[in-house]
Amino acid sequence: MEEEQQKKLRKRKNRSFRNGFVGGIVGGTIAVASGIGIMAVTNPLNHQTPAPTTQATENNVTTTKTSTAAANTNNDISKVVENVKNAVVSVINKQASGRNSFYGNQQQQQSNDELRTASEGSGVIYKKENGYAYIVTNNHVIANSQELEVLLADGTREKAELVGSDQWTDLAVIRIPADKVSTVAEFANSDEVKAGQTAIAIGSPLGSEFATSVTQGIVSANNRPVPTDVDGDGQQDWIVNAIQTDAAINPGNSGGALINSAGQVIGINSMKISKSSVEGMGFAIPSNEVVSIINELEKNGKIVRPALGISMVNLSNVNSQAVNQLNLPKDVKGGVVVAEVSSKGSAKAAGLQPYDVIVEMDGQKVEGIQNLRKILYSHKVGDKLEVTYYRNGQKQTTTVSLTETNNPSL
Secondary structure (H helix, E strand, C coil): CHHHHHHHHHHHHHHHHHHHHHHHHHHHHHHHHCCCCEEECCCCCCCCCCCCCCCCCCCCCCCCCECCCCCCCCCCHHHHHHHHHHHEEEEEEEEECCCCCCCCCCCCCCCHHHEEEEEEEEEEEEEEECCEEEEEECHHHHCCCCEEEEECCCCCEEEEEEEEEECCCCEEEEEEECCCCCCCCCECCHHHCCCCCEEEEEECCCCHHHCCEEEEEEEEEEEEEEEECCCCCCCCCEEEEEEEECCCCCCCCCCCEEECCCCCEEEEEEEEECCCCCCCCEEEEEHHHHHHHHHHHHHHCCCCEEECCEEEEEHHHCCHHHHHHCCCCCCCCCCEEEEEECCCCHHHHCCCCCCCEEEEECCEECCCHHHHHHHHHCCCCCCEEEEEEEECCEEEEEEEECEEECCCCC
8 A cells, every 4th residue: 555655656756747847848948039039041941951962972072171371451352352252152942832831731742843932041162073063051041942043143043952961050061063163262260260350241131132242340259159049949959159240141141151351261151149139240150160061061961970869958947846856966056857768879778867967978067958969069979978967866977888860869
């Protein structure tokens, strides 16, 4: 009889915790939605990336590098723009008009003749090789596309192939036939970018009607951490270390070039603060990160990252009633709560369980999902990481052998 009562009590406690856990997630969603808005500077899309339409690997593909040349602060801006603007293109995302119905059901794909422009962004031609011109743009520019078209600066339109894309860095590589391409851009070393330097944005704000538009400002900050919600679940789950600029960036500028006074690309324009009271806060993905990612996308068509095999929520997003049931020491304020553990993941093999609270990984403090991902993605598949966590108030440590993931979950 006593054993039955204990079982009922445990069930009641678990049900209460789960309810509080879900409530905590919903509360976190509201908090994120009511904060400062970070918007991708293209027309809204569901971020579902199409599969590459071309084989990513070719044996004779060269590696893209950054330039060691220093920016010349005395250059005439008009001459700088003239030299690089033909390397900046419009990227047009085409979809069937009935692709997404009111209830989210995908209707039968229509013929190519019925594909319509769903959104427009920008892109930068960075090399010509083996008869193709390679273009870097944002992942959200090409998301959900059924066909991609590139509008060159001279008005030429070319169908594009998707080489590869990455949701977390918001980068994608596409390619077009190179015969009508005359100019390719050069990447600068973004580590050498300093606040106060000239920054020039080139792209297609509001679409191809305003292609190769130019705005000028300065670099407001380098390596600025910008929290973002990549997977659209209402939680800030990634930190972009971006170049901040006051050069005007508008919808359609996504994927376009942010260049220095030497005409070198220092970043790929990606997002801006969307709050109505904020002006002149745009962000670009630094060129050094861009070069690293596009080289891997050309090679593999994707970014190979390690996984733990869990889903989680920030401890800070869990309500106080649920937190109390975790029996954490009072000085534990940050961390992530394990929500689910994959039956085939590395976390399961290491003994992690739902409701464990991860507070440290690889000797680094875990405050939330954002920096946990940063720590995790700095390692390779096969690496072993020491994970420190609390279970029922007891501090424990385990070693996790990282496995590969092809999706954005952990």
